[in-house]
Amino acid sequence: MTNNYTHEKSGYTMTTVAEEAARCLLCHDAPCSKACPANTDPAKFIRSVRFRNIKGAADTIRTNNALGAICARVCPTEKYCELACSRSGIDTPIDIGGIQRYVTDFEQQAKMDILEKGPANGLKIAIVGSGPAGLQSATTLLEKGYAVDIFEKNTKPGGYLTYGIPEYRLPQDIVDYEIKRITNLGANLHLNTAIGEDITMDQLKADYDSVILAVGASEAKMLPMFDGNAYTESAVDFLARVKDAQGQISDVPENAVVIGGGDVAMDVATTLKRLGTKNVTDMAYEEFDEFRASKKELAGTREAGVTLVDGYVPTAIDGNEVTFKHRNIDAEMTIKADKIILAIGQQVNTDKLGITTEHGEVSFIGYRTDDPKVYVTGDIAHGDKTVVWAVRKGKEVAEEIDNALMGGNRK
Amino acid sequence: MIKKDLGIDFLGVHFENPFCLSSSPVGNCYEMCAKAFDEGWGGVVFKTIGPEHFKVDEVSPRFDELTKEGTPFVGFKNMEQIAEHSLQENLDDLAHLKRDYPTKIVIASIMGTNEEDWVELAKLVTDAGADMIEMNLSCPQMTSHEMGSDVGTNPELVKKYCEAVKRGSDLPMMAKMTPNITDMVPAAKAAMAGGADGIATINTVKSISNLDLDKKVALPIVNGKSSISGFSGKAVKPIALRFIQQLRVAAGLEQLPISGIGGIETWEDAVEFILLGSTTLQVTTAVMQYGYRIVEDMKNGLMHYMDEQGVDHLSDLVGLANKNILPAEDLDRDYKVYPKIDWDKCIGCGRCFVSCFDGAHQAITWDEKTRRPSVDYSKCVGCQLCNLVCPVGAISTGKIEMKPGREGKIEDVDIESVRLTH
Known part of the structure; x- marks a missing residue:
């Protein structure tokens, strides 16, 4: 295996994707198609692949999911469609993510243009945040005939897709292409535009028929004991600067300790190995039987040669020495590292957005805030924080706005 | 380790095992046939030798495959004609093979355009030392209508040419039949009446395998065009078995010696051909896909089958299934x-x-x-x-x-x- 940070694992060829699709049992009332939070219909697109209709497969994926090529790569399918797969009764589930990647790569190579803008209805929607939920809600609204402006505080669009997920797992050109499809459809992207600084919420509410707050959990959580420690960096900052530099950073540590047990921690640990860090130790709060990281991510991290230690919490730090204690047994270990990266979660910042959040999300279920013009979606809306859930929430908030604004006028 | 005698006699000739290369690209020269013998084949039908005056001029490319889902070579389309080497080179190769492999069976496949050709070719391959002659009356992709499957569908020509071969040689001879015919029995009877000692079948099925949908041309594309040509491989096995069954149950042909051909690639395929009346077996397509080594598992698997069936002589299996295939109205x-x-x-x-x-x-x-x-x-x-x-x-x-x-x-x-x- 190459350690190259920018090297994505090869996908299927026409022959190998046909072999994988031939394993599919083509179930009646297929369980996989009922298991996707974003309503993807794998049974339909795999059947298309089986009968050599790759363009039809692309139609199925793309019309449902504006981020189909991204989901193909980053979705924890083992928890959804692949968990439901009947083939597991024989051996292993169909590699649904892999087949989806083949189809969406084909779609891109064939320059297919599947999404269609709806006839303009004269209504304008502002979306704050260009992460997956913002991008999907923009797409659904454009398909329904709304004009859409997306406001992004960063210099590049995509949110966590661009700044968080490492290149070897999600190449930036895939993200860029997905976004290009959406801007081609008519979304106006306003980059370097922070709400409350460059434009106010009141202004947005005055200028648009509705405003969607699709801000993600983009700020790192930290632990007080690491405040001011020169060796410590947040996972969010580390992943963002590595991706921005496409792996060409000058301070690759010799040894590193990563604290955290989720997918982000796995990404950080694997990224370090791919950059050339010799010893990477990941210290996780959870024990393996309660691990939060997806199996795919965990397996990739192990394959990269990361030392994984489960059940430990940091209790003290002294310069570059961190002491950990096991949560349940009487055990303690001290690790000295050139770099300490905290991947213990992220939080949202809604200071200037006029809403309040608790534990990273709004206190109500659904997408409507007290202000009839303002909606929430993505991480801050109730529900899971994965990309596939962002797609679901993006579609749902768009439907809700459409019902509110056009409900009586649409057949 | 299983050990069974796979030896069998066919047209008076003893084969150490029934597996032969069929007359095709897989047995095109001395080196190929020698390697096949070394890897365990019992016989080879050397690629069809034509008369000196017929010039072979091949197209490029010349093959295509039928696939299904992820499976390649479900069927195989071939446009190659008979041997491209000179008559003398081919005759030298036959002699050389027989000299180096005296216990293996070298079968000369021949094809003429008229009676004189057939007599002459029969003489030449007999003098070269071949053990047996196969008359190619069935190749569907010849560039002359005086040759190939057009001849094989005409019982009169079949009989006449068989008689010609018998005038040129006293070697055991089988006539290779085409499946591009509704009923093979009249052609086979004509061959036997003309002196043939047995029948080899089936040759390839006339086909168009696939089209290029942009160019609207069949595959393979030969400078913008294509032709109907012979189809072989696993997909034709059911057609081959049907013809062989019908020959073996035709009145007067019940004990017809047959060399079975058509999509054989496993020992199970081989057993099916034997149970329906084949004594020897001929293979090409599976060899083109996988190489001569496939004979190892066909031989070993056949030995295990004989062991399971309690059979010591392969000949005891020949035709055992014929009686169990009835007209639909009798079921x-x-x-x-x-x-x-x-x-x-x-x-x-x-x-x-x-x-x-x-x-x-x-x-x-x-x-x-x-x-x-x-x-x-x-x-x-x-x-x-x-x-x-x-x-x-x-x-x-x-x-x-x-x-x-x-x-x-x-x-x-x-x-x-x-x-x-x-």
């Missing part, structure tokens, strides 16, 4: 057999439900909650389509029932097959 139609569903094996895919509804008699019901099928006996006709589509072997043949008013005992009904029930 027992007095009963039906229902499918039996094994709930422990069922994985709930619903394929039986879909196929029964869309392709049979709507006799399988589906429980949406438990994702399990059941049989509705009031509608089931016992076709067993469900049994065939089940991917996990959870459906087998179950209860047998006599149709109302029919004679016969349920215990006497024999429908079990390890192949049908996975």
Whole structure:
């Protein structure tokens, strides 16, 4: 295996994707198609692949999911469609993510243009945040005939897709292409535009028929004991600067300790190995039987040669020495590292957005805030924080706005 | 380690095993045939030798394949004609092979354009030391209508040319028949009447395998155009078996010696050809895909089969299945057999439900909650389509029932097959 940070694992060829699709049992009332939070219909697109209709497969994926090529790569399918797969009764589930990647790569190579803008209805929607939920809600609204402006505080669009997920797992050109499809459809992207600084919420509410707050959990959580420690960096900052530099950073540590047990921690640990860090130790709060990281991510991290230690919490730090204690047994270990990266979660910042959040999300279920013009979606809306859930929430908030604004006028 | 004698006599010639290369690109020169012998083939039918005056001029590319899902070479299309080397080179190779491999069987395949050619070629290959002659009356891609399958469909020409060969040689001779004919029996009888000692069949089936959809040309594309040519491989096996069966049950041909050809790639295929009356077997397509080494598993598998069947002489198996294939009107139609569903094996895919509804008699019901099928006996006709589509072997043949008013005992009904029930 190459350690190259920018090297994505090869996908299927026409022959190998046909072999994988031939394993599919083509179930009646297929369980996989009922298991996707974003309503993807794998049974339909795999059947298309089986009968050599790759363009039809692309139609199925793309019309449902504006981020189909991204989901193909980053979705924890083992928890959804692949968990439901009947083939597991024989051996292993169909590699649904892999087949989806083949189809969406084909779609891109064939320059297919599947999404269609709806006839303009004269209504304008502002979306704050260009992460997956913002991008999907923009797409659904454009398909329904709304004009859409997306406001992004960063210099590049995509949110966590661009700044968080490492290149070897999600190449930036895939993200860029997905976004290009959406801007081609008519979304106006306003980059370097922070709400409350460059434009106010009141202004947005005055200028648009509705405003969607699709801000993600983009700020790192930290632990007080690491405040001011020169060796410590947040996972969010580390992943963002590595991706921005496409792996060409000058301070690759010799040894590193990563604290955290989720997918982000796995990404950080694997990224370090791919950059050339010799010893990477990941210290996780959870024990393996309660691990939060997806199996795919965990397996990739192990394959990269990361030392994984489960059940430990940091209790003290002294310069570059961190002491950990096991949560349940009487055990303690001290690790000295050139770099300490905290991947213990992220939080949202809604200071200037006029809403309040608790534990990273709004206190109500659904997408409507007290202000009839303002909606929430993505991480801050109730529900899971994965990309596939962002797609679901993006579609749902768009439907809700459409019902509110056009409900009586649409057949 | 299994050890069985695979030796068998065919047209008075002893083969150490029945597996031969068929006349084709796989036996085109000394080196190829020598390697095949070294890897265990019992005989080779050297690539068809034509008369000096017929100039072979091949196209490029010249092959195509039929695929299904991820499976390559389900069938194979070939546009190559007879041997390209000079007549003298071919004759030298035959002599060289026989000299170096005296116990292996070298069969000369020949093809002429007229009686003189056939006589002359028969003499030449006999002098070169061949053990047997095969008359190629069946190649569907010759550039001359005086050669190939057009000749093989004409019983008069077949008889005349067989007589010519017999005038030129006293070697045992088999006539290779084309499947591009409704009934092979008249052509085979004509060959036997003309002096042939046996029949080799089938040659390839005339075909168009695939089209390039942008260029609207069949494959392979030969500078913008293509031609109908011979199709072979696994996909033609059922057609080959049918012709061989019909030859063996034709009045007067019951003991017809046959060299079976058509899609053989496993020992099971080989056994099928033997059970339907083939004494020797010929293979090309599987060799083109996988190489001569496939003979190892065909031989070993055949030995294990003989062991399981308690058979010591391969010849004891020849034609054993012929009597069990009857005209459709003679089959027992007095009963039906229902499918039996094994709930422990069922994985709930619903394929039986879909196929029964869309392709049979709507006799399988589906429980949406438990994702399990059941049989509705009031509608089931016992076709067993469900049994065939089940991917996990959870459906087998179950209860047998006599149709109302029919004679016969349920215990006497024999429908079990390890192949049908996975």
